Amino acid sequence: MTRRACAxxxxxxxxxxxxxxxxxxxxxxxxxxxxxxxxxxxxVVDFSGVELATPGFADELFAKIDSSLVxxxxxxxxxxxxxxxxxxxxxVVQRTRA
Amino acid sequence: xxADAVEARLSGAYPLEEVDALVVDLAPLLDLIDxxxxxxDLRDLEILHPSTAVVLAAVxxxxxxxxxxxxxxEVLLPxxxxxxNAVRRLPGFDQLAPFFSGAGGLGGGPAGGFAxxxxxxxxxxxxxxxxxxxxxxxxxxxxxxxxxxxxxCLDELLDNVLHHADTAMGGFxxxxxxxxxxxxxxxxxxxxxxxxxxxxxxxxxxxVADDMAALAKAVQLGVTSTPDRNSGYGLAVTRGLLDRNHxxxxxxxxxxxxxxxxxxxxxxxxxxxxxxxxxxxxxxxRPFNVTEVYRSxxxxxx
Numbered sequence: 597m598t599r600r601a602c603a604x605x606x607x608x609x610x611x612x613x614x615x616x617x618x619x620x621x622x623x624x625x626x627x628x629x630x631x632x633x634x635x636x637x638x639x640v641v642d643f644s645g646v647e648l649a650t651p652g653f654a655d656e657l658f659a660k661i662d663s664s665l666v667x668x669x670x671x672x673x674x675x676x677x678x679x680x681x682x683x684x685x686x687x688v689v690q691r692t693r694a
Numbered sequence: 695x696x697a698d699a700v701e702a703r704l705s706g707a708y709p710l711e712e713v714d715a716l717v718v719d720l721a722p723l724l725d726l727i728d729x730x731x732x733x734x735d736l737r738d739l740e741i742l743h744p745s746t747a748v749v750l751a752a753v754x755x756x757x758x759x760x761x762x763x764x765x766x767x768e769v770l771l772p773x774x775x776x777x778x779n780a781v782r783r784l785p786g787f788d789q790l791a792p793f794f795s796g797a798g799g800l801g802g803g804p805a806g807g808f809a810x811x812x813x814x815x816x817x818x819x820x821x822x823x824x825x826x827x828x829x830x831x832x833x834x835x836x837x838x839x840x841x842x843x844x845x846x847c848l849d850e851l852l853d854n855v856l857h858h859a860d861t862a863m864g865g866f867x868x869x870x871x872x873x874x875x876x877x878x879x880x881x882x883x884x885x886x887x888x889x890x891x892x893x894x895x896x897x898x899x900x901x902v903a904d905d906m907a908a909l910a911k912a913v914q915l916g917v918t919s920t921p922d923r924n925s926g927y928g929l930a931v932t933r934g935l936l937d938r939n940h941x942x943x944x945x946x947x948x949x950x951x952x953x954x955x956x957x958x959x960x961x962x963x964x965x966x967x968x969x970x971x972x973x974x975x976x977x978x979x980r981p982f983n984v985t986e987v988y989r990s991x992x993x994x995x996x
Contacts, residue, residue, distance in 0.1 A: 617823065617849045618816050619857075619923070648842045650849045651927035651988075659925075679842075679985045686988040689995045690925055694916055 609645030616649035622656030659691035699731035705738035744868035744881035785812035814864030834871030850928035859886025885969035905948030934987035941976035
């Protein structure tokens with residue numbers, strides 16, 4: 597059994613500001629999360645203070661991330677408001693069907 | 695004017711619905727005839743709409759980059775002071791100062807009511823998306839959902855230029871708001887490879903027959919030339935917003951022009967536009983909520 601290290605919290609708004617925009621920024625955040633996950637770190641991605649995310653950013657983060665990391669709970673997205681939750685569902689379903 | 699000069703003359707106004715007339719009038723410059731003797735006559739231009747600003751700036755930048763302004767070239771500035779000053783502030787026009795002549799010359803009169811920006815990178819696109827959104831918040835009545843939707847549209851459409859136009863020249867963007875009636879316009883133009891050439895890079899759309907078929911395909915959710923990277927959101931989400939707002943979305947590329955929103959029409963063009971133009975007009979006293987568009991599109995997918 598693999599033992600996970602303590603959780604690492606990424607405060608997205610502190611790191612990127614309240615507006616999350618651009619594929620490059622989304623891809624960089626996803627790569628940061630996946631690198632921590634490779635080190636067996638549990639990652640909590642906290643969206644407190646985020647006011648807006650664009651579809652391109654959301655696609656890079658929510659839809660392109662290794663879904664097993666989310667399914668197993670190793671990566672958790674927290675404090676997504678209703679708008680962000682709809683956007684996350686939209687980009688995940690869209691890429692799944694593409 | 696020298697006998698072998700290339701002359702383009704703009705007059706009156708070219709609102710969003712008349713962008714084809716603008717392209718027709720600029721066609722002598724778009725033809726890229728190898729003549730260093732350009733005369734650009736803007737004396738009778740009476741209004742500088744965002745659509746006019748971005749197309750004019752893109753064409754002039756292309757001509758300037760190709761070294762097509764020579765010693766005998768001439769740019770006749772608009773007679774109206776406000777239009778003249780707005781034109782002089784367009785990206786790249788500062789380099790044309792040696793060719794300026796006609797009414798007014800330097801200074802005088804108020805500045806135009808909006809800015810036109812040139813961008814070639816994602817960093818610049820983010821700054822412009824933020825600045826244009828803020829400018830519209832200040833100039834017309836925009837609530838928070840509409841502000842978020844404007845920013846989303848801008849960022850996605852600006853990124854479309856960088857991801858699909860395939861030109862080092864990048865793109866040009868402008869936005870303007872009005873209080874009565876409360877509305878705004880956004881316009882983005884590039885002189886890249888155009889929608890059809892971009893879309894047919896994806897083998898799934900390699901058989902797209904013509905420019906109009908390419909535009910009709912490009913506004914559908916999930917249609918993109920680069921499916922590994924992109925997801926075909928920008929135009930589809932913008933279309934959804936304009937549908938609900940009963941606004942107008944105009945897309946122009948090659949020999950085709952497509953109107954969506956309150957008026958849905960596929961119209962041919964009287965002159966080809968070598969890149970891509972996207973313009974939109976929305977009322978701010980009607981819904982402009984991007985989350986509602988996501989919900990609707992999600993419902994269609996599930």
